Amino acid sequence: MEPEASQLLIALALTLFAGLATGIGSLVAFLSRRTNTGFLSVSLGFSAGVMIYISFMDLIPGARETLTELQMVLSFFAGIVLIAVIDFLIPKEENPHEMHLAEDMNKNNRLKRMGIMMALGIAIHNFPEGIAAFMAGMRSLDVGIPIALAIAIHNIPEGIAVSVPVYYATGSRRKAFWYSFLSGLAELLGALVAILFLFPFWSPVLEGVVITAVSGVMVYISIDELLPGAERFGKHHLSILGFIGGMAVMALSLLLL
Secondary structure, eight states: OOOOHHHHHHHHHHHHHHHTTHHHHHHHHHHOSSOOHHHHHHHHHHHHHHHHHHIIIIIHHHHTTTOOHHHHHHHHHHHHHHHHHHHHHSOGGGOTTSOOOHHHHHTOGGGGGGHHHHHHHHHHHHHHHHHHHHHHHHHOHHHHHHHHHHHHHHHHHHHHHHHHHHHHHHSOHHHHHHHHHHHTTHHHHHHHHHHHHHGGGOOHHHHHHHHHHHHHHHHHHIIIIIHHHHHHTTOHHHHHHHHHHHHHHHHHHHHHO
Protein backbone atom coordinates (compact mmCIF):
# COMPACT_ATOMS: atom_id res chain seq x y z
CA MET A 1 0.00 0.00 0.00
CA GLU A 2 1.56 3.29 -1.10
CA PRO A 3 1.55 6.34 1.20
CA GLU A 4 -0.71 9.31 0.50
CA ALA A 5 0.62 12.40 -1.27
CA SER A 6 -0.03 14.60 1.77
CA GLN A 7 2.15 12.33 3.90
CA LEU A 8 4.95 12.57 1.37
CA LEU A 9 4.84 16.36 1.25
CA ILE A 10 4.86 16.73 5.04
CA ALA A 11 7.73 14.26 5.43
CA LEU A 12 9.71 16.03 2.69
CA ALA A 13 9.12 19.41 4.36
CA LEU A 14 10.36 18.10 7.71
CA THR A 15 13.45 16.61 6.04
CA LEU A 16 14.22 19.88 4.25
CA PHE A 17 13.85 21.81 7.52
CA ALA A 18 16.29 19.45 9.28
CA GLY A 19 18.86 19.60 6.50
CA LEU A 20 18.92 23.35 6.00
CA ALA A 21 19.70 23.91 9.69
CA THR A 22 23.34 23.69 8.61
CA GLY A 23 22.85 27.24 7.34
CA ILE A 24 22.03 28.33 10.90
CA GLY A 25 25.37 26.89 12.00
CA SER A 26 27.26 28.95 9.45
CA LEU A 27 25.49 32.10 10.62
CA VAL A 28 26.38 31.28 14.23
CA ALA A 29 30.04 30.90 13.26
CA PHE A 30 30.16 34.34 11.66
CA LEU A 31 28.00 36.28 14.12
CA SER A 32 29.71 35.03 17.27
CA ARG A 33 33.41 35.17 18.13
CA ARG A 34 33.06 32.22 20.48
CA THR A 35 30.75 29.21 20.53
CA ASN A 36 28.17 29.15 23.32
CA THR A 37 29.36 25.80 24.66
CA GLY A 38 26.74 25.55 27.41
CA PHE A 39 23.87 25.94 24.98
CA LEU A 40 25.38 23.49 22.50
CA SER A 41 26.04 20.97 25.26
CA VAL A 42 22.41 21.01 26.38
CA SER A 43 21.12 21.01 22.79
CA LEU A 44 23.23 18.06 21.67
CA GLY A 45 22.31 16.10 24.78
CA PHE A 46 18.63 16.92 24.18
CA SER A 47 18.86 15.70 20.58
CA ALA A 48 20.46 12.43 21.69
CA GLY A 49 17.72 11.91 24.28
CA VAL A 50 14.99 12.44 21.69
CA MET A 51 16.57 10.08 19.14
CA ILE A 52 17.34 7.25 21.55
CA TYR A 53 13.97 7.41 23.31
CA ILE A 54 12.01 7.39 20.06
CA SER A 55 14.14 4.57 18.65
CA PHE A 56 13.64 2.20 21.57
CA MET A 57 10.19 3.26 22.78
CA ASP A 58 8.31 3.93 19.53
CA LEU A 59 10.01 2.96 16.26
CA ILE A 60 11.37 -0.48 17.18
CA PRO A 61 8.28 -1.56 19.16
CA GLY A 62 6.13 -0.48 16.21
CA ALA A 63 8.14 -2.74 13.88
CA ARG A 64 7.30 -5.78 16.03
CA GLU A 65 3.91 -5.88 14.34
CA THR A 66 5.40 -6.82 10.97
CA LEU A 67 8.90 -8.23 11.61
CA THR A 68 10.31 -11.27 13.33
CA GLU A 69 12.89 -10.86 16.09
CA LEU A 70 15.67 -11.87 13.69
CA GLN A 71 14.54 -9.38 11.05
CA MET A 72 14.46 -6.61 13.64
CA VAL A 73 17.96 -7.41 14.91
CA LEU A 74 19.42 -7.60 11.40
CA SER A 75 17.70 -4.38 10.30
CA PHE A 76 18.80 -2.48 13.41
CA PHE A 77 22.46 -3.43 13.02
CA ALA A 78 22.32 -2.88 9.26
CA GLY A 79 21.47 0.76 10.00
CA ILE A 80 24.40 0.99 12.41
CA VAL A 81 26.79 -0.58 9.87
CA LEU A 82 25.62 1.82 7.14
CA ILE A 83 26.32 5.00 9.11
CA ALA A 84 29.51 3.55 10.66
CA VAL A 85 30.98 2.71 7.25
CA ILE A 86 30.21 6.22 6.02
CA ASP A 87 31.82 7.61 9.17
CA PHE A 88 35.01 5.59 8.79
CA LEU A 89 35.42 6.34 5.08
CA ILE A 90 35.76 10.08 5.70
CA PRO A 91 39.15 11.21 7.09
CA LYS A 92 38.96 12.44 10.69
CA GLU A 93 40.04 16.03 9.97
CA GLU A 94 37.47 16.36 7.20
CA ASN A 95 34.67 14.58 9.05
CA PRO A 96 31.91 16.93 10.22
CA HIS A 97 31.01 14.42 12.94
CA GLU A 98 34.38 15.19 14.56
CA MET A 99 33.31 18.28 16.50
CA HIS A 100 35.27 21.49 15.86
CA LEU A 101 34.62 24.74 17.67
CA ALA A 102 34.81 27.88 15.58
CA GLU A 103 37.62 29.29 17.75
CA ASP A 104 39.62 26.06 17.40
CA MET A 105 39.43 26.27 13.63
CA ASN A 106 40.53 29.89 13.60
CA LYS A 107 43.84 28.78 15.13
CA ASN A 108 44.55 26.07 12.58
CA ASN A 109 45.67 27.23 9.13
CA ARG A 110 45.73 23.66 7.83
CA LEU A 111 41.95 23.77 7.73
CA LYS A 112 42.10 26.05 4.68
CA ARG A 113 42.45 23.01 2.44
CA MET A 114 39.44 21.33 3.96
CA GLY A 115 36.70 23.56 2.56
CA ILE A 116 35.30 21.48 -0.26
CA MET A 117 36.06 18.17 1.45
CA MET A 118 34.21 19.25 4.60
CA ALA A 119 31.15 20.24 2.57
CA LEU A 120 31.29 16.91 0.75
CA GLY A 121 31.72 15.07 4.03
CA ILE A 122 28.66 16.58 5.63
CA ALA A 123 26.64 15.92 2.48
CA ILE A 124 27.57 12.22 2.65
CA HIS A 125 26.70 12.09 6.35
CA ASN A 126 23.40 13.87 5.84
CA PHE A 127 22.20 11.37 3.25
CA PRO A 128 21.18 8.58 5.68
CA GLU A 129 20.04 11.21 8.19
CA GLY A 130 17.67 12.49 5.51
CA ILE A 131 16.21 9.02 5.14
CA ALA A 132 15.80 8.89 8.93
CA ALA A 133 13.99 12.24 9.08
CA PHE A 134 11.81 11.37 6.12
CA MET A 135 10.81 7.93 7.40
CA ALA A 136 10.00 9.37 10.83
CA GLY A 137 7.79 11.97 9.16
CA MET A 138 6.07 9.26 7.15
CA ARG A 139 5.31 7.30 10.32
CA SER A 140 3.49 10.13 12.14
CA LEU A 141 3.80 13.81 12.99
CA ASP A 142 4.24 13.18 16.71
CA VAL A 143 7.40 11.20 15.82
CA GLY A 144 8.47 13.09 12.69
CA ILE A 145 8.49 16.61 14.18
CA PRO A 146 10.71 15.79 17.21
CA ILE A 147 13.12 13.78 15.05
CA ALA A 148 13.36 16.58 12.47
CA LEU A 149 13.99 19.07 15.27
CA ALA A 150 16.63 16.84 16.86
CA ILE A 151 18.46 16.40 13.55
CA ALA A 152 18.21 20.14 12.89
CA ILE A 153 19.79 20.92 16.27
CA HIS A 154 22.69 18.58 15.66
CA ASN A 155 23.15 20.00 12.15
CA ILE A 156 23.91 23.44 13.63
CA PRO A 157 27.42 22.58 14.90
CA GLU A 158 27.99 20.64 11.68
CA GLY A 159 27.20 23.87 9.81
CA ILE A 160 29.88 25.58 11.88
CA ALA A 161 32.31 22.78 11.03
CA VAL A 162 31.65 23.30 7.32
CA SER A 163 31.45 27.07 6.99
CA VAL A 164 34.65 28.06 8.78
CA PRO A 165 36.99 25.86 6.68
CA VAL A 166 35.24 27.00 3.49
CA TYR A 167 35.74 30.61 4.57
CA TYR A 168 39.45 30.00 5.06
CA ALA A 169 39.64 28.19 1.73
CA THR A 170 37.88 30.89 -0.30
CA GLY A 171 38.08 34.09 1.76
CA SER A 172 34.37 34.60 1.13
CA ARG A 173 31.76 34.46 3.89
CA ARG A 174 29.04 34.29 1.28
CA LYS A 175 30.54 31.17 -0.29
CA ALA A 176 31.09 29.66 3.15
CA PHE A 177 27.44 30.17 4.02
CA TRP A 178 26.14 28.73 0.78
CA TYR A 179 28.43 25.68 0.84
CA SER A 180 27.22 24.95 4.36
CA PHE A 181 23.58 25.69 3.51
CA LEU A 182 23.53 23.61 0.34
CA SER A 183 25.35 20.65 1.90
CA GLY A 184 22.27 20.22 4.05
CA LEU A 185 20.23 19.49 0.91
CA ALA A 186 21.76 16.00 0.95
CA GLU A 187 19.10 15.16 3.53
CA LEU A 188 16.40 15.99 1.00
CA LEU A 189 18.27 13.84 -1.53
CA GLY A 190 18.13 10.95 0.93
CA ALA A 191 14.37 11.37 1.16
CA LEU A 192 14.00 11.45 -2.63
CA VAL A 193 16.08 8.28 -3.00
CA ALA A 194 13.81 6.60 -0.45
CA ILE A 195 10.79 7.59 -2.53
CA LEU A 196 12.29 6.43 -5.85
CA PHE A 197 13.80 3.12 -4.76
CA LEU A 198 11.71 2.02 -1.78
CA PHE A 199 8.15 3.09 -2.48
CA PRO A 200 7.69 0.98 -5.65
CA PHE A 201 8.16 -2.06 -3.39
CA TRP A 202 6.43 -0.60 -0.33
CA SER A 203 4.87 -3.06 2.09
CA PRO A 204 4.36 -3.33 5.87
CA VAL A 205 7.43 -5.59 6.11
CA LEU A 206 9.64 -3.16 4.16
CA GLU A 207 8.39 -0.29 6.29
CA GLY A 208 9.33 -2.22 9.42
CA VAL A 209 12.81 -2.98 8.05
CA VAL A 210 13.48 0.65 7.11
CA ILE A 211 12.13 2.06 10.37
CA THR A 212 14.26 -0.36 12.41
CA ALA A 213 17.35 0.45 10.33
CA VAL A 214 16.64 4.16 10.84
CA SER A 215 16.60 3.48 14.58
CA GLY A 216 20.08 1.99 14.27
CA VAL A 217 21.28 5.08 12.40
CA MET A 218 19.91 7.42 15.07
CA VAL A 219 21.33 5.41 17.99
CA TYR A 220 24.77 5.42 16.33
CA ILE A 221 24.61 9.16 15.71
CA SER A 222 23.61 9.77 19.32
CA ILE A 223 26.39 7.63 20.80
CA ASP A 224 29.15 8.43 18.31
CA GLU A 225 28.51 12.12 17.73
CA LEU A 226 25.99 13.89 19.92
CA LEU A 227 26.94 12.75 23.42
CA PRO A 228 30.74 12.87 22.80
CA GLY A 229 30.27 16.29 21.20
CA ALA A 230 28.41 17.55 24.25
CA GLU A 231 31.16 16.16 26.50
CA ARG A 232 33.86 17.81 24.38
CA PHE A 233 32.39 21.20 25.21
CA GLY A 234 33.24 20.52 28.86
CA LYS A 235 29.68 20.71 30.17
CA HIS A 236 29.12 17.17 31.46
CA HIS A 237 26.17 17.83 33.74
CA LEU A 238 24.48 20.12 31.22
CA SER A 239 24.75 17.44 28.54
CA ILE A 240 23.20 14.84 30.88
CA LEU A 241 20.39 17.23 31.83
CA GLY A 242 19.78 17.88 28.15
CA PHE A 243 19.78 14.14 27.45
CA ILE A 244 17.26 13.38 30.20
CA GLY A 245 15.20 16.41 29.19
CA GLY A 246 15.05 15.18 25.61
CA MET A 247 13.77 11.77 26.73
CA ALA A 248 11.27 13.33 29.11
CA VAL A 249 9.86 15.72 26.50
CA MET A 250 9.58 12.90 23.98
CA ALA A 251 7.90 10.60 26.52
CA LEU A 252 5.38 13.32 27.40
CA SER A 253 4.62 14.11 23.77
CA LEU A 254 4.04 10.44 22.93
CA LEU A 255 1.70 10.12 25.90
CA LEU A 256 -0.31 13.20 24.99
CA LEU A 257 -0.45 12.94 21.20
